[in-house]
Structure formats: C-alpha cells, structure tokens
Amino acid sequence: MSKTLTAQILTPTGALFSGEAESILVPGSEGAFEILFQHAPIVSVLGIGKIRVKKPNGEVLLFAVSGGFVEASNNLVTVLAEKATAPEDINPEEVRQQRSTVKERLKETTQGREALEKEVRELDNLLALST
Template sequence: MNLEILTPDKKIFEGEVSSVTVPGTMGSFQILKDHAPIISTLEDGAVVIKGSGNDTTFNIKGGVVEVLNNKIIVLAEGVI
C-alpha cells in the first residue's frame, strides 16, 4: 500500500507500508491491504506506520484520512 501524510505546509511521509493505524473520531482503527474505500475524520493522536521491519509514529493534530485502491492519504492539520 502507498501512504502519504500531508500538512498544509509540507509532505511529512510518502512510501510503501504494510499497515497504518490512525486516530479516528470514534476510536483508532487500522488500515490493511485491500481495505474498503473510506473517508474519515481524525482526532489528535498517533499515526502508527508499520513497514518493512520498522515502525514509525507521527503525532498529528486532527485531519482527514482517505483510503482508495490501496492508496492512503492522511491530510493532517499539523504534526506535533
């Protein structure tokens, strides 16, 4: 899957990942390969990225996530 994390200022992350956990408004949820298309609002919290052997975490300040055809776009208001 391809993940992009964007803020109004810059691109924070772009790359291939195996899973992503995001802080949804109704609770955190995980996005895996072939996830159903979704658009969801995000709260302040951690975006946990699992890739090839290493995990990365970004703390975001709210935003929106879109998942479509194994492409994930996180539009964050900011990164803390």
C-alpha cells in the same frame, strides 16, 4: 504480489511521509483504526492521537497528529493532517512550558475554554510521543 499500501502523510507545510506501508493506524474521531492491504474505501475525520506506519521492512514510524482527514481507496492511503509532528521534531521542554502556560490561561478564563482544553490535549499527545 506485494501486499502493501502506498501512503502519504501531508500537512500544510509539506509531506511527512510518502512511501510503501504494510499498515497504517490512525486516530479516527470515534477511535483508532488500522488500514491494511485491500481495505474497503473509507474517508474519516482524524482526532488527536498518533499515526503508526508499519513499513514493509518492519520499521515502524510514529507521528503525533491533531485533526484532518484520512482517505483510503485502492491501496492508496492519504492523510491530510491539520497538524502532524515526527518525534524527532518534538522538544519536550518547550512543549512542557507551552502546556504550563496554557493550563495557567485555563485557570484564569471562562471564555474560550474549549480551544484551550484542546490545545492541552494536543500538547499531551506531543509529550506522549516524545518519551
């Protein structure tokens, strides 16, 4: 019997991944954790970070994620991400420009800072995955 999980990573715009995996590392709101075969059932909030999917053939897939939920039960893992991006879909120059714009807005405002700071963390996460 194969010791794999059935996994899917879903976003509002569609599925980023659907298939078999040996493990999935996700950024929980209280820290990263890994889901393996026969993991205890869990539902968790996702933070900002990366998802790492290790496929049965050893291939590793990475995705930048920001917000959402992960559920694991009976070797089925479903990630419902608010935002998730594959490395090949990240344009580092564009992300750097967006980050610069947001940082400038942060310097000029006292309201809405929390949302802008979150946006900077999301952009930093994209940059980290793109390099």
